[in-house]
Amino acid sequence: MNYADIKYCDVANGKGVRVSLFVSGCTHHCKGCFNEETWNFHYGKPFTEETEKQVLDYLDKSYIAGLSLLGGEPFEHVNQQGLLPLLRKVKARFPEKNIWCYTGYDFEKDILGRMAEQWEETKEMLSYIDVLVDGEFKEALKSPSLQFKGSSNQRIIEVQPSLKEGHIVLWEPKEYVHVEVREN
16 A cells, blocks of 8 residues: 555644555545546555654654545555454454545445445454544535534544444534633
8 A cells, every 4th residue: 555645743634633544545526626646546555564663752742633545545445454454453453443434435324235245354344443524525516614524525524423323323522612711
């Protein structure tokens, strides 16, 4: 697997301050994609054990909420194979941190309906992902007001509750509670 970039302090691709890994390789080729160079599976650099260690080191900060996987396409089969060793280590070493994944595939139709049946990696990969943003980017449905997604057709799915309950559970941003501080 190749990767295009690692952002060690990202606030745009999931809740909180995150480490974001952009993998290379995508067959969706969405019109208006913000990251077209990552369509090429050979773009960027090889994802090595040294790269994996670097990602784990970046995650080892108290202010980092978790890891985000983007692309390219993390659910391309070769990328699933490349990401699984990292995901195992992240969940073992940082069980309190969450993992977000962005995919152009549809959760029910493509990931559960086809990939999980074809490839053993898919079910294991899903077991580590907390939040999945699914659906191809649609330029006509793009809006800068959308939080953590590029177009309104995309969904932000809580993966573990969805798998457990057998239906889609959408992620909802938690409201901030205003606490008034009084001086004595």
